[in-house]
Amino acid sequence: MDIQNIHPLVIFFAAITTNNILLTNFLGMCSFLAVSKDLKSSMGLGAAVIFVSTFTAPLNWLVFHKLLVPFNLEYLQYIAFIIVIAAFTQIIEMVIERVSTLLYLTLGIFLPLITVNCAILGCALFLVIRQYTLMQSIAYGLGAGTGWALAITALAGIRVRMEKKSKVIPELEGPGIALIITGIIAMAFIGFSGIVKIN
Amino acid sequence: MSPILTAILVISCLSGGLTILLLIAEYFFANYGEVNIDVNDGEKSFRVEGGASLLTTLSSQKLFLPSGCGGRGSCGTCKCKVLEGGGPLLPTETPYLNDEERKNNVRLSCQIKVKNNVKIQVPEELLSIKEFSTVIEKITDFTHDIKGLRFKLPEGESIKFKAGQFANLFSKPYDDIREETSRAYSISSAPKDNRALELIIRYVPNGMVTTYVFKHLKEGDPVKLIGPFGDFFLRDTNREIVCIAGGSGLAPIRSIILDMIDRGINNRKTTFFFGAVGVKDLYYVDEFKAIEKQHPWFRFVPALSRDDSDHPYTKGLITDVVASNYGDMKEIEAYLCGSPGMIDACEKVLTGKGMPKTQIFYDKFS
Numbered sequence: 192m193d194i195q196n197i198h199p200l201v202i203f204f205a206a207i208t209t210n211n212i213l214l215t216n217f218l219g220m221c222s223f224l225a226v227s228k229d230l231k232s233s234m235g236l237g238a239a240v241i242f243v244s245t246f247t248a249p250l251n252w253l254v255f256h257k258l259l260v261p262f263n264l265e266y267l268q269y270i271a272f273i274i275v276i277a278a279f280t281q282i283i284e285m286v287i288e289r290v291s292t293l294l295y296l297t298l299g300i301f302l303p304l305i306t307v308n309c310a311i312l313g314c315a316l317f318l319v320i321r322q323y324t325l326m327q328s329i330a331y332g333l334g335a336g337t338g339w340a341l342a343i344t345a346l347a348g349i350r351v352r353m354e355k356k357s358k359v360i361p362e363l364e365g366p367g368i369a370l371i372i373t374g375i376i377a378m379a380f381i382g383f384s385g386i387v388k389i390n
Numbered sequence: 391m392s393p394i395l396t397a398i399l400v401i402s403c404l405s406g407g408l409t410i411l412l413l414i415a416e417y418f419f420a421n422y423g424e425v426n427i428d429v430n431d432g433e434k435s436f437r438v439e440g441g442a443s444l445l446t447t448l449s450s451q452k453l454f455l456p457s458g459c460g461g462r463g464s465c466g467t468c469k470c471k472v473l474e475g476g477g478p479l480l481p482t483e484t485p486y487l488n489d490e491e492r493k494n495n496v497r498l499s500c501q502i503k504v505k506n507n508v509k510i511q512v513p514e515e516l517l518s519i520k521e522f523s524t525v526i527e528k529i530t531d532f533t534h535d536i537k538g539l540r541f542k543l544p545e546g547e548s549i550k551f552k553a554g555q556f557a558n559l560f561s562k563p564y565d566d567i568r569e570e571t572s573r574a575y576s577i578s579s580a581p582k583d584n585r586a587l588e589l590i591i592r593y594v595p596n597g598m599v600t601t602y603v604f605k606h607l608k609e610g611d612p613v614k615l616i617g618p619f620g621d622f623f624l625r626d627t628n629r630e631i632v633c634i635a636g637g638s639g640l641a642p643i644r645s646i647i648l649d650m651i652d653r654g655i656n657n658r659k660t661t662f663f664f665g666a667v668g669v670k671d672l673y674y675v676d677e678f679k680a681i682e683k684q685h686p687w688f689r690f691v692p693a694l695s696r697d698d699s700d701h702p703y704t705k706g707l708i709t710d711v712v713a714s715n716y717g718d719m720k721e722i723e724a725y726l727c728g729s730p731g732m733i734d735a736c737e738k739v740l741t742g743k744g745m746p747k748t749q750i751f752y753d754k755f756s
Contacts, residue, residue, distance in 0.1 A: 232481070258404065262396050271404055278408035285419040288503075292478055300481065 194322055199330035201387055202323070206334025208383035212310050212317075213342040214376060219310025223343050223373075224366050226304075233347035237340025239301040241333065243283070244314045247276050248332025251315035252325050265319075272315040273307075280306045310339050345376055425475075426507045429453065434517065438504065444472070445500040454519045455512065456619035457558065458574045461500040467574070467619075472497045475508035515618075518550065522615045527586065529609055532673035535593040536638055537604065538578065540586055541613060548584040549617070551577060553624060553649035554642040554725070554753070557587060557617025561602035570614075573599040576727065576753065577618065578641035580648035587615065590641040622727070622753040624649070629723040629749070631660040634712060634736050639728035640664060640674060642753055646725065647678075651685065661689045661715070665708030665732065668697035691715070708732065709739045719743040726752035 212218050219240070226236045251272050259265055280302045287299040305311055314335045318328045349372055353359065359368045422440025427447065429435065436451045445461050445468050448454070458465035466486030476497050479487070483498040499510075524541035532538050543549060551557075558572040579588035594600045607613070624631075624646050633643045643662055650660070666672050671694075678690040693704040693711040704711050716722070724740050726733045733752045740750055 254404065258400060262400050263393070264397050264400055267397060267401060270401060274401075274405050274408060278412055282412060282415045285415050289419040296478065296481065 195324055195327075197327065199326050202327050203330040203334040203337075205387040206331050207338040207341060208380060209387055211338040211342060211377075211380055212313055212335045213339050214373070214380050216313060218313040219308050219339055222304050222308060223339075223346070224369050226301075227343050227347040227350055227369060230344070230347045230351050232301075233343045234340070235297050236301045236304065237336075237343050239298050239305055240308070240310065240339050241336035242298065243276070243280055243302070243305050244311050244336035244339070245329065245333045247272075247279055247311060248314055248318055248328045248335075249325055250275055250279065252318060252323070252328040255319055268316070268319060269312075272312055276311055276315070277306050310335070342373075342376065346372060422505045425504055427451070427504070428507070428509045429517070430511055430514070440504045440506070442504060443500050444470075444476075444497075444502045444504055444508065444510070447504045448499065452521065453512070453516065454521070454558075454616050454619075455499050455516065456556075456574065457500065457572070460572050463498060463501050466498060468499045469496050470499050471495050471511035472499075472502065473509040473511060475504075475506050476502050477505070513621075519617060519619065520547075520549070522547065522549065522587075522617075524587065524613050524615050526607060526609050526611050526613055529607065532590070533671050536590060536671075536673065537593075538588060538590050538673075539603070539607075540579075540588045541615060542586050549587060550584065551581055551618035553577075553581050553645040554622040555618040555620040556622075556642070556753070557589065557615050557619065559589065559591075559599060559603070560614040560616070561599045562606075564602055564606050567598060567602075571598045571602075572616070573597070574619065576620075576622075576638070576641035576645070578644045580645055580652055582649070582652045587617075588641075590638045590644075592638040620753065622725070622751060624725070625723065625751065627723060628658060629721055631658055631723050631725065632712065632716075632719075632740075633660065633662040633725045634665070634708060634728070634732075635662070635726070636665040636708065636728035636732045637671070637755075639726075639732075639753070639755060642727050643725065644674065644677075647681065647688065651681070656685065656687050659687050659689075661691060663708055663712050663715075664690070664692045665695065665711075665728070666692065667695055669694065669699065669701050669703070672703075709735045712736065713739050713743065716743055719745040723749045724751065726750065728755060730754045 206212070209215070213223060222236060226232050254271050254275055255268055259267055259271060284299055284302040288295045314332055318331050323331055346369060350369060353368070363371070420441055424437050425440040427436045427438060434453070438447050438451065443461065445455055445457060455468045455470055457468040461468070463482050469491070472495055476495070479492065479497070480501050482501050486498055487496060522543055524543055526539060527542045528540040530538040556574045556576045558574050560570050560572045563569060575589040575591055577587055578590045579586065591600060591603050593604050622642060633646070635643045647660065647662065662678065672692055675692060682688050682690045691704055691711065693706055693708050694701065695707050719740060722745060724745060726736050733754050737750055741747060
């Protein structure tokens with residue numbers, strides 16, 4: 192099937208499950224490992240990633256197809272995407288801080304963490320490589336963000352429980368055991384491959 | 391047009407456009423205008439530009455709150471009472487505030503942004519904190535990793551501090567470190583010696599300021615100091631005193647003992663236990679031995695934890711040495727200074743011997 196004909200909903204679900212940006216591409220690992228110690232912060236960061244990836248995906252699609260392609264400057268996509276993402280997160284942080292303190296406390300304080308997050312940049316690069324349309328890009332951005340949020344929330348839930356209930360050998364404490372758990376979650380996600388599959 | 395020019399033009403347009411958008415957003419959203427900061431119920435007040443953190447806003451007005459980490463929210467020393475305009479408690483502050491402090495509106499000043507009129511309350515003595523442009527008079531190598539620095543204050547200036555307090559030393563940019571950084575160090579000289587200041591600094595591997603001090607500073611160099619800060623000082627009672635220190639923790643204890651001599655306090659029996667690993671880690675021994683000879687109320691006990699060579703000092707862990715010297719400690723007051731591990735262990739021993747927690751004062755170096 193031609194990639195342009197895939198329904199955006201399929202792309203959305205695939206981005207959450209079989210093509211999960213964190214569990215299959217292992218992108219956005221640093222904030223994933225650092226913040227997943229606490230469930231509440233994980234959900235806040237997850238929400239921030241959903242928000243930013245949903246909006247930067249179409250923005251970057253427009254920059255790529257309407258600005259870079261006409262001038263044959265595709266090779267500048269890395270710089271262009273980084274600038275767009277950084278500017279977007281900064282503007283949004285300012286707006287959120289001004290309009291709602293509650294929203295700032297739950298979501299806004301995490302925005303500076305995502306300014307240089309590779310999951311967000313990866314999301315923009317994948318939609319170029321996979322030649323998504325604008326609608327598909329929006330679906331993909333939303334799906335990739337949701338998948339990332341799902342993964343970090345799952346890991347945080349497990350880590351919080353492990354902290355209370357189980358003993359880890361000292362050499363594996365912290366990031367070590369978190370990476371092992373992530374690997375197991377990633378394997379579990381392979382189970383979704385019968386449901387949706389895109390390349 | 392050449393492809394290189396096009397590339398430059400397109401990227402410039404894109405970043406230029408986004409910059410303009412950012413500036414517009416900043417103008418509309420991050421512009422908090424001029425705000426008023428009221429300190430201690432009108433004792434001092436400033437008109438300042440809003441938008442920066444409370445800590446940096448206050449220091450731009452020469453009101454210096456103590457800050458061990460330089461505003462990164464990792465030391466929790468820049469606390470002050472924010473009575474109005476502080477906004478809700480931030481998740482970045484909560485680890486440093488206990489219930490009592492939360493109830494009293496105590497906040498971390500480096501985390502709060504000044505967005506509107508703010509009313510704060512700071513300890514009275516902070517209003518006398520000053521910035522000093524000093525010159526290094528003398529650098530002494532005490533041990534392989536501890537140096538003593540003596541700073542001369544500018545002509546006509548003097549410093550007023552309580553023995554036991556600390557000052558912040560600022561490093562200048564060096565190697566690939568581009569920014570001025572500051573760290574807190576205890577003052578080891580006596581308050582009477584108010585035309586100069588002495589600090590004792592232990593080398594921290596990769597420490598930004600200690601590397602600067604150990605590798606770059608020379609006698610005669612200008613150095614910026616801000617101080618004095620801290621609530622670690624001798625309490626005005628008649629109780630017997632036990633001082634326990636390790637490493638550069640000797641600094642505030644030396645200041646306290648020199649101050650007791652200067653003030654003629656001779657009715658309080660004082661014992662100073664100094665814990666070290668080996669003979670090579672001892673310093674100021676001759677000075678304290680001399681004080682011991684001159685002043686019958688003072689006793690100096692250096693204890694070495696891991697040195698089996700032939701030396702005249704007590705052997706053993708500092709906690710065991712202190713424990714073996716005392717029976718009931720209910721009527722004794724303790725002043726501890728050193729690493730958090732040492733202080734926690736000592737506190738356990740002291741409370742175990744009946745000393746109430748309210749009589750234990752400490753300065754944790756972390």
